[in-house]
Amino acid sequence: MLIAIVAIFFLIFISALDWKKSVVFVLVFIILEGVARKWILPQASNLIYFVKDLVLIGAYIKYFLIEGKKIKKHNINIFIYLLAIWSFVQAFNPSLGSYIVGLFGLKTYLLYIPIFWILPDLFTSKIDLYKFIRNYSLLVIPVCLLAVAQFFSPPSSPLNVYASGVDVVATFGVGKEQIVRVSGTFSYITGFGTYLSVSLALLIPLLTLRQSRIWYCLTIIELLLVLGTSFMTGSRAVVLYEALFLISYIFILSLTHLNQAPRIIKKFIIPTIVAAMVVPTYFSKSINLLSQRSTSNSAEGTARIWRPFAEAASGINYIIQSKQIDSYGTGATHQATSFLRKLLDLPQGEPMPLLEVEPPRVAAEIGVIGFISWYLIRISLIIYLLLTLIKLRDPFLYQLALSAFLFHALQITIPVIFNPYMGIYYWFFAGFILLLPALEKREQETF
Template sequence: MKEYIIVLAPFAILLILYLSAQNWRTSIKTILVLVVVEGALRKWVLPQSSQFIYFLKDIILIGAYLRYYIFSSTQKTFRIKGNSAAETIASVILLLTAWCLLQVFNPSLGSPIIGIFGIRGYLLYIPLIWMLPNLFRSEEELYRFLRAYLLLVIPVGLLAIAQFFSPPLSPLNTYAQDIKQDIATFGDGNSTSVRVTGTFSYINGYSVYAIISFGLLVPLLAVPQSRWWRWATIAELLLIIGTSFMTGARALFISEILFLIGYFGAQLLTNLKTAVPLIKQFTVPIIAITVATITWFQPAINSLLFRINSNNDVSSRISGSFIEPFEFMKLKGLDSYGLGATHPATSVLHKILNLPLGETIPVYYESEMGRIVLEIGPIGFFLWYLLRLILIYVLWRTFLKLKRPLLRQLALSAFLIHALQFNSQLVFNHTLLVYYWSLAGFIFLLPRLEQMENWKQQQEYFNGPDTYRPHTSYR
């Protein structure tokens, strides 16, 4: 069977590349859906093709790149030249790319094939930034996509609830076939429950999905919607919050609290006049979600609180993640071990392709910051986190400049997510990679949509007062 897969794989890749290159917009949206369902495909539908499915969205993405950057005949309305923020970001990306390409051939890797594989986590998803401004052609289209996309929260959340109340050995609680780990549980010993993963291969994937969904749902509550969609949004938020307790992930729980503090704090600091009515608008949904969470998810709340109280290592792990890279810099000075050196799949590639072994890394690494230093050294570390800090700063500036409510709230959410995920795993978390660079594209997408909407309103105003619509109500 493996021989047939090896023979057919190149043809399958070419077919996927061809199909994904037909319509780059559809391909990007497909990738966003695939992020949510690929874990289910790997765990239950096609476990024998788990590794191929893992790389499927990368193949689709490359096809979309080919269409957009090489074969597209459509006019691209976004240009880097003349945009100071875009020029700054592009300059750092170019420096980072050059350094990463150099590290592909680091002799400590043993083989540049490991380095080529390592490029994926650093560079492959960055071009999404420049595609996002052309992905949606109106504010209404963006809203409708987010509204439909977030409906996926309902089946994913219900599956997570079913996992929580199922035994660890239930088929619902399996991990992807290539992840050889015991099913994680948490609780006080008298009542032990599974840490849920939803449709994702492992807990980290679902935790990322939860904070991203949380960050996108909150802005939807801040804009006018029909009654049906407003209650759908509240139900989706309830599922995200309730199942967040079920993951047993303390970082997720803390991130959601910090997100809300940052969200309402930013509103109060930047525009007190509109902030107070906005906070009042959230009063009923917050009360409804709080009461429902306490009523329906009490076992999960108790399990997470027990885990928080029995493991007081959160602060030490956070501080350690910032200290670790500076300790690792002492190992090789300005040099490093090369791209992909710390990736879990490296040992598999060595075995499958019979590659020469690289230099042994003499330290235990856990945080991503430390692993970045080991892979691309102090110079690469500086460029990587400089880029991430610039994105955070420009997202904040984007939030301050925007006036339209939905676009402004989305910019704030993207800023908060980027800030909260600053020292979390990105290079080594393929779920966050898609969302992170897509949200970075909001820097250019949201101002462009606001410009388009302002132009439309000007045209309506000059065409006649009966056609003028100063505010948008989403239905």
């Protein structure tokens, strides 16, 4: 325990030396975290899970305490403060059995929010942001190639494991043909699906940007890998999101730039033709398997679309009846809570119903007041991303705002609190509300 405490403080100290490098490290580390958890140090899988959080804490200490920078002013802060206050109150809920569980639960709600405020200072110019996105997207190539290797490897292959050490991995197919649903470098399928959704949102704006031939070709290759391996995840939600994203993106971009519509469409013609030729040819097996899965379980697929709404209604109703405006406490339903109780020998909390989707879990943990605060934040961020989109004039920044808007809007029911990868990316894209207008203003002042 002493060694662990020393290691924690050392990691926070190192991270506090340069907050910018620490934030970038976290964005890269979440892609490679699963490599360490699944193959390098599987025995320390649960401890590696917390590395990104400790690094972010160090970055925040440097930014807010040592450098003395203040929280950026924005109307959304009102809802954030309300969520923070109520979550903190619920962290000491007696139903948890231990306030340590509650304090741990706070991180799932609040730890990634400061990314929203510090993003304008992370990138100093439009070129700086472009280079980050361009270089960050290069990781798509090795990650997706690993996913391809997993797809064509048997379920028993060392490539196909989860961070939990469970021998049985998810597959799809019929009869003897059981093909692995790939997870890439991520600990589980959900993380990889999140990464593919993020990568698509970052890559599409690069297609219309004037780049050198090598970078343009790399962008198309990365995009093809993202689209192809999305079918290999076996996730209908990921494929549906990508289809809606692409259709919505091109439609909105053409509609808001009618005089430039022919040029915009021309920019997408070559990538579309290449994708139409390559993806069905080289990823046909995964497309067929996902199609079979969708057809055979069409009723289940439809049910999943409405499930968050139906379970949210019933779950919230149950919480209100059993707890009124109170709850079971912050962190009560988190997947890592059982590990924390076992590690620190903490008492068990009050028994509660089994909940799977995020909305009722949020209501169960932080009550009706916290639930309303959280979803007011989610809805408000979509509105402010749309307002940011309308105000921007720079073509590249406009398209990034469009990507961020669609990323938030199309995934309004997707878990954020209980998916740390989505949590980090969610607030990264939310930060575009502050970042993109600031970059456009700096560009205007420069010229």
